[in-house]
Amino acid sequence: MALKLHVESLSAWYGEKLAIQDITMDVEDHMVTAVIGPSGCGKSTLIRCLNRMHETIPKARVEGKVLLQGEDIYAASPVSVRRRIGMVFQKANPFPTMSIYDNVAAGLRLNGVRNRDELDKAVLESLKQAALWDEVKDSLDKSGASLSGGQQQRLCIARALAVKPEVLLMDEPCSALDPIATAKIEDLIFDLKKDFTLVVVTHNMQQAARVSETTAFMYLGKLIEVNNTRELFERPREALTESYITGRFG
């Protein structure tokens, strides 16, 4: 298995508050890695450290290394890192003043793409990858805010995919969605690993079990266990993992 991301001794703070502590783990190429754990365990903080979004919060601080294909992302510029590692957030955040088309094209335009054909092609491809094309192909000029919640989230996925990132981070992408919209996103995650490497934070253990190959369990800012998803759910090595997945706390 090829290694995509290697996280080494990663700790992160909000001001004085330690949010994640000394985390070391690997993310494999073309796989879905799920991060689970109770609220406040630091799982969102962890993935926000993987594309240097954590440090955009005032007084936030990171120590440790994150290697993308062997290069430390904390030695590169955050802007170039985020162009290689995209992100989808808990709450869909399309640009409401932009059309669906412009939302998807936004990242490409940032990269200086002006050629209309090239943009058209990328928008089409990304919307198809995000399984949204059939629903919006006749209304590309409408505002991104006019879509339903689940469609907005898929629009955000399309927007992130359009710049062809190597890794896509998803921070509880379904937590604000109904079961049908959730199922669509889960199908999508399954399809996307053909072309991308995904890290999905979720508070929903069933979701982790459904979509991921590898699962990491975090508790109180620490990585308790990371393993093949089936192994982790069927034969957890740690007592803490077992009591979480059997619903004794969380």
Next chain:
Amino acid sequence: MHFFRWTRGVGRGVSADTLGESLFRWFSTLVALGVVGVLVLIATLLFFEAEASIRVFGWSFLGGTVWNPQPPLLFGALPFVYGTLVTSALALLFGVPISLGIAIFLSELAPSWIRIPLTYVVELLAAVPSVVYGLWGIFVLAPVMRTSIEPFIQGIFGFLPIFQGTPIGLDKLSAGVILAIMIIPTISSVSREAFLAVPDSQREAALSLGATRWETTRLAVLRYARAGLFGAIILGLGRAVGETMAVTMTIGNKNVISVSLFDQGQTIASWIANNFTEAETPLELSAFIELGLVLMLMSLIINIFARLMVARVLRQGEGAA
């Protein structure tokens, strides 16, 4: 038990004080309605006082270029409307980019230790009395304009009609600069509010696409807040249109419509302030009042427009949140 006695005590206290209570209520209502009444009264009185002039000159008052207090009495507003529009436009031209820079710095870039003091300082600009700006305009700005800035501009762009003539320092350009400084606090603080109302999720969306700080501001903040920004600019325009003292002191006070910004001019407000007391005939007085009515309507329209824009932004903000 104790609890019940206590509430009953309060209840009795209130009912014993019914007279004070209703007096207070009536007084509040009265002063609140009074404000509306005063506004209506001012508009009505202006209209009645201006009626003579309106009847004599009709629409030609707005297009007339002469103010002739000797017979044949002829009064026109165009040079003052022109001066008002030109100085206000200059104020926006200089003031808007600076205000936006300040607002972007305060909401997007400044570290928190400098943000709060700087916000206060910018808002303090609004507390400087306008006559002080006028004095500063006469004694500091005008000489600099006359000896350095205007000759410099003329050296480069002298072929343009707007930069011709002898630089005097007390002219439309100087008045525009003073107005720009005076509207900076309004525009920068209202647009800062609009920027702060942009949810962080919008900034994160742009950042996660690999946007730089400026690109994030442009993509996520400016676009999202554009209606509020527009409202801020219109509010600033409203202030520039009605500003009297500082303009009167720096514009040079000459009733002409000239293209050159280095020429003196006159605004509605400066003309009224300078000459109102010298009105010789009832018709001239009425014409002055009609001028005031024109100014009031201009400000009113601009303000209503601005508030509608700002309200639209707030609704948009809630809808997107």
